[in-house]
Amino acid sequence: VSPAAAPAVISPQDPTLLIGSSLVATCTVSPDFPLKAEDLYWTLNGRRLPAASYAALGPSTLSVALARLNGSRQQSGDNLVCHSRDGGILAGSCLYVGLPPEKPVNITCWSKNMKDLTCKWAPGTEGETFLHTNYTLKYKLRWYGRDNTCQEYHTAGPYSCHIPKDLALFTPYEIWVEASNRLGVAVSDVVMLDILDVVTTDPPSDVHVSRVGDLEDQLSVRWSSPPALKDFLFQAKYQIQYRVEDSSEWKVVDDVGNQTSCRLAGLRPGTVYFVQVRCNPFGIYGSKKAGIWSDWSNPTAASTPRSERGAGGCDPKGGEQNTTLRRELKQFFGWVKKHAYGCSNLGIKLYDQWRVWLQKSHKTRNQVGKEP
Amino acid sequence: MAGADSPSAALRRRDLCARGIRLAGKMRSDVVDLLDTYVERQGLDASASVAAVEGVPPAAVERWDEQTGTQRLLENLAAYRAFRALLAQMLEEQREQLGEADAALGRALAAVLLQVSAFAYHLEELLRLESRGPPSEEGDGPPPQPQGLFEQKLRGLGVLRELAQWAVRSARDLRQLAKHGPGAGSAPSPAESP
Numbered sequence: 396v397s398p399a400a401a402p403a404v405i406s407p408q409d410p411t412l413l414i415g416s417s418l419v420a421t422c423t424v425s426p427d428f429p430l431k432a433e434d435l436y437w438t439l440n441g442r443r444l445p446a447a448s449y450a451a452l453g454p455s456t457l458s459v460a461l462a463r464l465n466g467s468r469q470q471s472g473d474n475l476v477c478h479s480r481d482g483g484i485l486a487g488s489c490l491y492v493g494l495p496p497e498k499p500v501n502i503t504c505w506s507k508n509m510k511d512l513t514c515k516w517a518p519g520t521e522g523e524t525f526l527h528t529n530y531t532l533k534y535k536l537r538w539y540g541r542d543n544t545c546q547e548y549h550t551a552g553p554y555s556c557h558i559p560k561d562l563a564l565f566t567p568y569e570i571w572v573e574a575s576n577r578l579g580v581a582v583s584d585v586v587m588l589d590i591l592d593v594v595t596t597d598p599p600s601d602v603h604v605s606r607v608g609d610l611e612d613q614l615s616v617r618w619s620s621p622p623a624l625k626d627f628l629f630q631a632k633y634q635i636q637y638r639v640e641d642s643s644e645w646k647v648v649d650d651v652g653n654q655t656s657c658r659l660a661g662l663r664p665g666t667v668y669f670v671q672v673r674c675n676p677f678g679i680y681g682s683k684k685a686g687i688w689s690d691w692s693n694p695t696a697a698s699t700p701r702s703e704r705g706a707g708g709c710d711p712k713g714g715e716q717n718t719t720l721r722r723e724l725k726q727f728f729g730w731v732k733k734h735a736y737g738c739s740n741l742g743i744k745l746y747d748q749w750r751v752w753l754q755k756s757h758k759t760r761n762q763v764g765k766e767p
Numbered sequence: 768m769a770g771a772d773s774p775s776a777a778l779r780r781r782d783l784c785a786r787g788i789r790l791a792g793k794m795r796s797d798v799v800d801l802l803d804t805y806v807e808r809q810g811l812d813a814s815a816s817v818a819a820v821e822g823v824p825p826a827a828v829e830r831w832d833e834q835t836g837t838q839r840l841l842e843n844l845a846a847y848r849a850f851r852a853l854l855a856q857m858l859e860e861q862r863e864q865l866g867e868a869d870a871a872l873g874r875a876l877a878a879v880l881l882q883v884s885a886f887a888y889h890l891e892e893l894l895r896l897e898s899r900g901p902p903s904e905e906g907d908g909p910p911p912q913p914q915g916l917f918e919q920k921l922r923g924l925g926v927l928r929e930l931a932q933w934a935v936r937s938a939r940d941l942r943q944l945a946k947h948g949p950g951a952g953s954a955p956s957p958a959e960s961p
Contacts, residue, residue, distance in 0.1 A: 400915070409916045441812050469810045470865055474890065474917060486916030583936050 402428045403435075403477055403485035411491040411577040414525070417462045419716040422477030422486060424455040433761045434480045439490075440473050464492045466525030493525035495579030499554070499572040502586045505595045508623035509679070512562055512590065514545075515555040516572050519581060528576040533554040537567040537587065538650040564590050591679050595687035596621040599633065599655075599672045603683045604697035611664035614760070617656045618672050629679040634689065637660070640667040653677075661721065665701030776896050777948070781898075785947035788938050794882045795934035796926045808872050809920045817925040818942045822910040824849050826932035836887045836949035837939040838895055844901060846933055847887040853910050853926045854880040858920055883930070886937070897949055 400576040403424045412418060422431045422437070431452035437444040437459045450458045457477070465471045472489030479485055497519025500650040514532055519525075532545035545556035562568075568590070572583040599618040607613040620631055635657055651657050662668065671691035680684060728742050806813045824846040827836075832840075858876045865872075891901040913919045 401918075410916075440810050466939070469808060472916060474810050475919070476922070482816075484817070487915070487921065489916040529866055571906050611866070632891065 401486060402430075402466050402479075403423060404490040405475065405477055405486045407488065409472070409489045409491070411493075413578065414462055414464065414466050414492055414494055415490070416464050417460070418464065418490070419458055419477055420458055420488060421452060421458045423453075424485065426455075428485075429624075430479055430485075431455055435485070436478050436480070438474075438476045440468055445467060456541075462500060464490070466523075467492045470527045471581070488583060491526055491577050493576065494577060496524055496528050496556055496574035496576055496581045498581040499530065499574050500581040502570060502572060502583060504570060504586070504588060505561070505593050506590050507594075508596055509562065509564065509590060509594050510562075510619075512558045512568075512572060512593075513551050513559075514550050514572075516583065517554060518574065519583075524576055524578075526576040528574055530554060530556075530575045532570065533573065534558065534568050534570045536563060537569050549599070554745050560588055574723065592684050594673055594676050594679055595629075596623055596676050597688045598689045598692040599674050600692070602670065602672050602692045603696045604668070604670045604695045606697065606700055607658060609700055612660060612662045614659045614662060614670070614697055614699060615656065616659060616670055616672065618692070620655060621674055630676075632671055632675040632677045632685070633657075634675075634688070635670060637668050637670040637674050638695070639663065640669065645671075662699050664699050667698045668697055669696050671695070771878070772847075773949070780896055780948070781945050783889065784941040787886070787941045788945075789840065790882065790886055790889060791934045791938040791941065794879070795884060795931055797875075797879055797882065798931045798934060801879055803930065804872055804875055804925075805923060806928055809923070812923055815921075815924065815927070817921050820922050821923040822849065823853065823922070823925050823929050824933070826875065826936050826960055827931055829874070836940075836944040836947060837897055837946065840890055840897075840901070840949070841938055843895065843933075843937050844887060844890040845889065847883055848904060849910070850883050850926065850930050850933070851880065851887060854930075856910055856912075857923050860923075864911060865891075879930075893944070905959060907938050 399744075403422050405703075406421050406423070410418065420437075422435055424432075424435070425550045427766075431454055435457045436446070437449065437457075439461070442462075444459055444661075450460070453593075459475075459670050460750070461475075467490065472491050474487055475490055476487040477485045499519055500518045502514055502516045505513055506512050512534075516530070516532075518528070518530075529684045535540050535542050543558075545558050547557040547559065549555060550557040555595070566589070567587050569585050569587055571585045574581045574583075590703075599621060600711065601619040605615050607615050617636060618633075631653050632650040633653065635651055636645040637648075637659060638645045648657065648659070659668075659670075669692050673691045674689045676686040732742070770911060802834070805811075826846075828842070831839075858873065858880060863875055894901040913922050918947060
């Protein structure tokens, strides 16, 4: 590749082609250079192309025929190069072989505390286009207003965009994504949403997990509602999930309601638990819809106390018996609810409450020094 | 030239040279890493021979040992100013062609551009210690634009290779400057008077 006069010229220069196309390219040596067609050869991405695909079109012009092209090896284009016999580079052309974009799909959006909007989508093509494909997220107020273009991309993954401000409430937005590359443009379906329907918040803060006195199967969880909720939301639902330290299986407590504390019961004594809490800004400004669950809070750990009764402390056999008994009782209560009418209040929670009462009464008797 | 020979100027020169040598070493290491990424992304052969490209200052120099320290500084400054413009053009081309698709390559190019700018500033500081000061940048037009996309790729390869060589040369130039001062070449010469 030279300065003033290029030694040769390739045609076509930097073409864009569909996968499966064929191409005939020519390399013509400049009259200033003493090279003939038989002095030339071709490479594609560094690999020499077979001489059987060449044809001399003139004394200083050599063509090459490429059939059924595959998608480009790199997004910067495949390098089709014309060489002199000694390997020198005379000229090159970048081939862009790929597919036009398909329309982006699965647009989902959420607003953090009603202040902004983040949307993500999936590219329409299951494989890839082999070409650099640009995505532009656009939005406008439903019945009026001009098209706006999102500016901050890749904030929540490669196919995402963040609109930080100037969003209106109480009027739906139309949102869509345009995909474009050298071979064409595709536009997603339009999604319509009201900011108030896709609100999420920060996770609850100040999550504390503590023991409930000496109760060995319970932990108390307390948290604060996310600060942003204080100003405009009075209904918020919470969920808790917890697991034992050496397990990956989370248990979810769904019916926490809008309290900011909860007691977990039926836990294993002397065991470390991880606990997380999340929040849903339900019923914002009178909306009947649920919002979007926040991320889980960072895990907080705490351990249940271990029983001190009996010489040597913990009786593992006794512990196992309790677990089996509790499991059986739960199954029994489930059966009762189905088959025995008028016993709807019976449940495992009642059993847990009874156990709490039992332990409290044992403690009191021990403190007083009386034996049962 | 009395000011340039004063003990404080000599101390400042040695300090600037030492820092410049460290900067040149880091720059070379980063450019070599960038070269690996660049050839991979552009589908080039790392050993492809690229003819001298217009606007890319060659690091090769004849009769280097006959040059004075000041002459070496001036050549270095002209080279790094040219590389600053060439790398800025490469960064712009990369963004146009690939957008944010190759953020890693873009970031690496931007980081090297920053180092080249810093090194050019360093050289200007060294020249300010001489009475003449650094030459102005007027008349330095933008580098010539390559014709096609393949030429763009090859020019980028040439720019990065030559920059890696310049980093080696610059470190040597600064070592000589620290040892002998601005008025002398590498050949042994009488010690300068304070």
